[in-house]
Amino acid sequence: MSMAKACVLVAPNRIETWDVPIFDPPAGGALVRIVAGGVCGSDVHIASGDAGVMPxxxxxxxxxxxxxxxxGLGVETDYAGVPVKVGDLVYWAPIAxxxxxxxxxxxxxTPCENSQFFEHADKPNWGSYADFAVLPNGLAFFRVPDGTSTDAVIALGCALPTVLRGFDRCGQIRMGDSVVVQGAGPVGLSAVLVAKLSGAREIIVIDSHENRLSVARALGATAVVSLADSAEERRRQIYDRVSPHGPDVVIEAAGVLQAFPEGVDITGNHGRYIILGLWGAIGTQPIQPRELSTKNLTIAGASFPKPKHYHEALQMAARLQHEVPLAALVTHRFGIAGAAAALDATAKGQVIKAIIDPEMA
Ligand SMILES: [Zn+2]
Ligand SMILES: [Zn+2]
Structure with a gap:
């Protein structure tokens, strides 16, 4: 059996490059040669052990x-019924x-009660920091439309599906809404993109990294607020801009626990606070529950995009790639052996989006 490279997390904070077998695709599945593996903020939490114990x-x-x-035997189309053949580019929903x-x-x-997003490194595997992935029968994949840039698709990785899932579950942004986004990583930037397409009146983004805030502006943010200012000052800037009633929708895309009490505080009267980024941040934070009553707040969360959200994200990337600089969001590339450096750069916010490119040494 021939072998290929893969980046294996052996234990928290212990990453190795392994030679792993290239398996035949199972009936109903597919073997794909990875072109780009997206480095996600969740991977940082998974690699450090902050997201809990992994198998x-x-x-x-x-x-x-x-x-x-x-x-695999019997596969003639992708999971949306589009004919697929050897050599086609595909993008997949990674949660079985x-x-x-x-x-x-x-x-x-979702989440399915038996959700499986990782497989033992010795078995057929769909982890994407690798030369090859085996997509098992039942794992939805979609053909990338012709002419679509790989970078434009991977730039918003699982972030855009997560945002689409969040709005599907917690209510869409309406025309004229004022929106605040906490965090300008890929999830926050995807939220900006969707808010803009939905006709939001104001889209205000909070982050500490100037490079990310300028990208947020390019994607449609109407104002940015720096984490370098005090929480009080941030609130004042937001309310001055929006109205004394405060923002209609606040989206947590920071992945940092301290964002939660601030989000509850910022959300305006009758507003919605949607939690998307805290999946990998285990812990507690104090809030004033009374605010839920006095402001008539809704706090809602969602995770685990469904296959349809991956499909929608892919179609959006294909459609928007020429009017929105999506491919340019991929700012850093690493080989499989550079995965630890990729995670480090992502953790420090030095990248907009990093990818693993198996063709690189
Ligand atoms: Zn992710
Ligand atoms: Zn299930």
Whole structure:
């Protein structure tokens, strides 16, 4: 059996490059050669152990674009019915659903109670920090429309699907809404993009990194607020800009626990506070529950995009790539052996988006 490279998380903070077998695709599945593996903020939390115990050793990476190398028995189309053949580029929804649990079947909701997003590194694997991925039967993948830049698709990785999932679950942004986004990483930037497309009146982004804030402006933010200012000053700037009633929608895309009490405080009367980034940040924070009553607040959260959100994100990237500088959001590239450096640069906010490019040494 021939071998290929993969980045394996052996234990928290222990990353190694392994030679792993290239498996045949199972019936109903596909073998893809990875073109780009997206480095996600969640990967930082997974690698450090902050996101909880994982079934080590695992191949990292849950965002990928790859070229079909071989199709499993019976596969003629992608999961939206589009014909697919060897050599086509595909993008996949990395969370395997069981299709036989209460969430999957009765509620038609995610997370599936048996969600599987990692597989043991010795087994056929769809981790994307690798030369190859085996997409098992049932893992939805979609053909990348012709002429779509790989970077434009991977730039918003799982972030845009997460945002689409969040609005699907917690209510859409309406024309004329005033919106505040906490955090200008890929999730926050995706929220800016969707808010702009939805006709938001104001889109105000909070972050500490000047490079990210300028990208937020390029994607449609109407104002930015720096974390270098005090929380009180940030609130004043937001309310001055929006109205004394405060913002209609606040989106947590910071992935930092301290964002939560500030988000509750900022959200305006009758507003919605949508939690998207705290998946990997385990812990507690104090808030004044009374504010939920006095301001008539809704606080809602969502995670685990459904296959349809990946499909929608892919179509958006294909459609918007020429009017929005999506591909330019990929600012850093690393080889498989450079995964630790990629995670470090992502953790420090030095990148807008980093990717693993297996062709690089
Ligand atoms: Zn992710
Ligand atoms: Zn299920």
């Amino acid at each position: 080590f050793p695992i191949i990292l990476g849950h965002e990928g674009v790859g070229r079909v190398e071989r199709l 659903l069981c299709h036989r649990c209460h969430s999957c079947t009765v509620l038609e909701e």
